[in-house]
Amino acid sequence: xxxxxxxxxxxxDRRMVARAISLIEDEDSEKEAILSAIYPYTGKxxxxxxxxxxxxxxxxxxxxxxxxxxxxxxxxxxxAIDPTSPFTGxxxxxxxxxxxxxxxxxxxxxxxxxxxxxxxxxxRATKDVVQILDxxxxxxxxxxxxxxxxxxxxIIKYADTTLVVLTPASGDSVQTIKAGIMEIADIFxxxxxxxxxxxxxxxxxxxxxxxxxxxxxxxxxxxxTNTLDGNGVEELHQAVINHREYLGESGQxxxxxxxxxxxxxxxxxxYKVKSTxxxxxxxxxxxxSLVRKIMSRETDPYAAAAQILGSINLGxxxx
Amino acid sequence: xxxxxxxxxxxxDRRMVARAISLIEDEDSEKEAILSAIYPYTGKxxxxxxxxxxxxxxxxxxxxxxxxxxxxxxxxxxxAIDPTSPFTGxxxxxxxxxxxxxxxxxxxxxxxxxxxxxxxxxxRATKDVVQILDxxxxxxxxxxxxxxxxxxxxIIKYADTTLVVLTPASGDSVQTIKAGIMEIADIFxxxxxxxxxxxxxxxxxxxxxxxxxxxxxxxxxxxxTNTLDGNGVEELHQAVINHREYLGESGQxxxxxxxxxxxxxxxxxxYKVKSTxxxxxxxxxxxxSLVRKIMSRETDPYAAAAQILGSINLGxxxx
Numbered sequence: 093x094x095x096x097x098x099x100x101x102x103x104x105d106r107r108m109v110a111r112a113i114s115l116i117e118d119e120d121s122e123k124e125a126i127l128s129a130i131y132p133y134t135g136k137x138x139x140x141x142x143x144x145x146x147x148x149x150x151x152x153x154x155x156x157x158x159x160x161x162x163x164x165x166x167x168x169x170x171x172a173i174d175p176t177s178p179f180t181g182x183x184x185x186x187x188x189x190x191x192x193x194x195x196x197x198x199x200x201x202x203x204x205x206x207x208x209x210x211x212x213x214x215x216r217a218t219k220d221v222v223q224i225l226d227x228x229x230x231x232x233x234x235x236x237x238x239x240x241x242x243x244x245x246x247i248i249k250y251a252d253t254t255l256v257v258l259t260p261a262s263g264d265s266v267q268t269i270k271a272g273i274m275e276i277a278d279i280f281x282x283x284x285x286x287x288x289x290x291x292x293x294x295x296x297x298x299x300x301x302x303x304x305x306x307x308x309x310x311x312x313x314x315x316x317t318n319t320l321d322g323n324g325v326e327e328l329h330q331a332v333i334n335h336r337e338y339l340g341e342s343g344q345x346x347x348x349x350x351x352x353x354x355x356x357x358x359x360x361x362x363y364k365v366k367s368t369x370x371x372x373x374x375x376x377x378x379x380x381s382l383v384r385k386i387m388s389r390e391t392d393p394y395a396a397a398a399q400i401l402g403s404i405n406l407g408x409x410x411x
Numbered sequence: 412x413x414x415x416x417x418x419x420x421x422x423x424d425r426r427m428v429a430r431a432i433s434l435i436e437d438e439d440s441e442k443e444a445i446l447s448a449i450y451p452y453t454g455k456x457x458x459x460x461x462x463x464x465x466x467x468x469x470x471x472x473x474x475x476x477x478x479x480x481x482x483x484x485x486x487x488x489x490x491a492i493d494p495t496s497p498f499t500g501x502x503x504x505x506x507x508x509x510x511x512x513x514x515x516x517x518x519x520x521x522x523x524x525x526x527x528x529x530x531x532x533x534x535r536a537t538k539d540v541v542q543i544l545d546x547x548x549x550x551x552x553x554x555x556x557x558x559x560x561x562x563x564x565x566i567i568k569y570a571d572t573t574l575v576v577l578t579p580a581s582g583d584s585v586q587t588i589k590a591g592i593m594e595i596a597d598i599f600x601x602x603x604x605x606x607x608x609x610x611x612x613x614x615x616x617x618x619x620x621x622x623x624x625x626x627x628x629x630x631x632x633x634x635x636t637n638t639l640d641g642n643g644v645e646e647l648h649q650a651v652i653n654h655r656e657y658l659g660e661s662g663q664x665x666x667x668x669x670x671x672x673x674x675x676x677x678x679x680x681x682y683k684v685k686s687t688x689x690x691x692x693x694x695x696x697x698x699x700s701l702v703r704k705i706m707s708r709e710t711d712p713y714a715a716a717a718q719i720l721g722s723i724n725l726g727x728x729x730x
Binding site for chain 2: 127132135346349354357360361362364366373379382386391392393395396404
C-alpha cells in the first residue's frame with residue numbers, strides 16, 4: 093500500500109494524494125516512509141502564506157488568486173487551516189463548499205485542515221502536506237490560516253512569501269500589527285478596499301513600517317484589493333512575483349529555505365521526543381502517584397518532572 | 412541569594428518577588444530551586460483568566476475588578492501577557508503606566524510579560540509567576556492575555572475561572588467564538604455594553620451556547636459591563652463567585668487542578684528535553700552537514716531527525 097501511495101503521488105493520482113494526507117492527519121506510522129520517499133521530488137513548489145484576522149476575506153482572496161494562477165497554466169494546491177471549534181465543524185463544511193467550485197479543475201487541489209492533537213500536530217501536518225503537494229507537481233502551494241496566534245505564525249513561517257490581509261471594516265489594523273504579525277508580512281493586503289477607511293488603514297500600515305526604524309532590504313508593499321470585482325488582484329500577483337525575484341537575487345530564498353530545514357529537523361526531533369514521553373508517562377501509576385503527592389504538597393512539579401525524566405526510556409526514540 | 416529570595420517571597424517582600432520573576436523570565440538555573448521551595452505554600456490563590464480580542468477593553472475591566480476586590484480586602488496579583496512585537500515595546504510601557512496607578516497600594520502586584528524565547532517559554536513562565544504570587548500571599552491572581560491564539564489558550568487553561576471578553580464594536584463576536592475560544596469560557600463578558608449592537612452580541616453568544624447541543628453542567632453566563640462607569644462589574648464579580656462555588660460543589664475544582672498538575676509535569680519534561688536538544692544540536696557540525704544534504708536532496712528531514720536522535724545525549728536530562 094505504501095509503495096502504491098508513493099507512486100500515486102508522483103504520478104499525479106489525486107486519490108493517493110488524499111490518502112497520504114489522511115495518513116498524515118491520523119499520524120499513521122506509515123507517513124514517515126512516504127514523506128522520506130517523496131522528499132527527493134520536492135523543493136519545486138513556491139509556497140504562499142496568507143493570514144489575517146477572521147472576516148478579512150482571506151478565502152475570497154485565495155479564490156481570486158487561484159483563478160489568476162490557473163489562467164497562467166500553473167497547478168495550485170491550497171491548504172486551508174481552520175482551527176475551528178468542535179462546536180461548529182466549520183473546516184469540513186467549508187472544505188466541501190470550496191471543493192465543489194473547483195471540482196472540475198484537475199489543476200487544483202484544496203484541502204482544509206483543522207486542529208489536531210495537542211502536540212503541535214497541526215503545524216507538523218501542514219508542513220508534511222506541503223511536501224506531498226510539492227511532490228504531486230503543484231507549482232504553487234497556498235497556505236491559508238485564520239487568526240494571528242503563535243501557532244498560525246509558526247505555520248506561516250513555512251511560506252516563501254507571506255501575505256497579511258487587513259480590512260478597514262475590522263477597525264483593528266494597528267491592533268493586528270501590534271499582535272506581532274508585522275514581522276512576518278512580506279506583502280500587506282488591504283482587502284475590501286471599497287469600504288470607507290481603506291485609506292486610513294493603508295496609511296496606518298505605512299506609518300508602522302516607517303516606525304520600524306531599521307533599514308530593511310525588502311519593504312513590504314501595501315496592495316489594495318477588492319475581491320468582489322477582483323480589483324487589485326493582478327497587482328497583488330505582481331507584488332508576489334517581485335518578492336520572489338527579490339528572494340532569489342538577494343540569496344534570501346536559499347537562506348530562508350535552509351533556516352526552514354533547520355527548524356524542521358528540530359521540530360521533528362521534539363515531536364518524536366514528546367510523543368514518546370506522552371505515551372510512556374500519561375496514565376502510568378508512577379505519574380498518577382506523583383500527581384496525588386503534588387496535590388497534597390508532599391512534592392512539587394519540578395521534583396516530579398526530574399524523577400520521571402530519570403525513569404523514561406528514551407532509547408526507543410532512536411528506532 | 413536563593414535562600415534570601417525564597418524567604419522574601421514568603422515574608423511578603425515585593426523586591427524579592429520581582430527578583431524571582433526576573434529569574435524566571437531569564438530562565439535562570441536558580442529558578443527551579445526557588446519554585447520547588449515555595450511550592451508547599453501555594454494552592455491558596457484563586458486564578459482568574461481574562462482573554463479576548465485586542466481592543467475589547469480587558470485592561471480597563473481588570474482595573475475595575477481590581478478596585479472591587481481591593482475594597483473587599485483581598486490581595487490581588489495581575490499578570491498581563493502582552494505578546495507585543497519588538498517594534499512597539501508595548502509591554503514595558505503598559506506596565507509602567509499601570510504600575511503607577513496602583514503604586515501606593517501594597518495589596519496589588521502587577522507584572523507585564525512579553526513573548527520570550529521560542530520554546531513555549533511564555534506559557535511556562537506565566538505558570539511559574541502564578542506560583543510565586545500565590546506563595547507571596549495573593550488571594551486572587553489575574554492572568555490577562557491578548558488575543559485568541561493557541562498560546563493564549565494554553566496560558567488561560569491554567570486559570571480556575573476564565574472570562575472571555577467580547578465587544579459589540581469589534582463586530583466579530585461570532586468569529587471570535589469560531590476561532591475556538593468558546594470551550595474555554597466560563598463566563599462571557601460583553602463589554603462596552605452601551606454601544607449599539609450589544610444586544611445582538613449577547614443574543615449571538617446565547618445562540619452559540621444553545622447550538623452547542625450537549626447538556627453542560629455549567630452554562631456560561633453572559634454579563635454586560637461598561638468599564639467607563641463600572642456598570643455590571645459587581646454582577647461580573649458575582650458570576651465569578653457563582654462559578655467558584657460550582658467548581659467546589661461539583662468536585663470540578665479538584666479535578667481541574669489535578670489535570671493542570673498533569674499537564675504541568677508533562678510541560679516541564681518536554682521543556683527540559685527541548686532545551687537540552689536545542690543546546691546540543693543547534694549549530695553543531697553534524698547538524699549543519701545534514702542541513703546541506705537535505706538542501707541538495709541527498710537525504711530528508713525525517714532521516715536526519717532519526718540520525719540526530721541517535722547521537723543526542725539525553726542522559727544529562729536526568730540530572
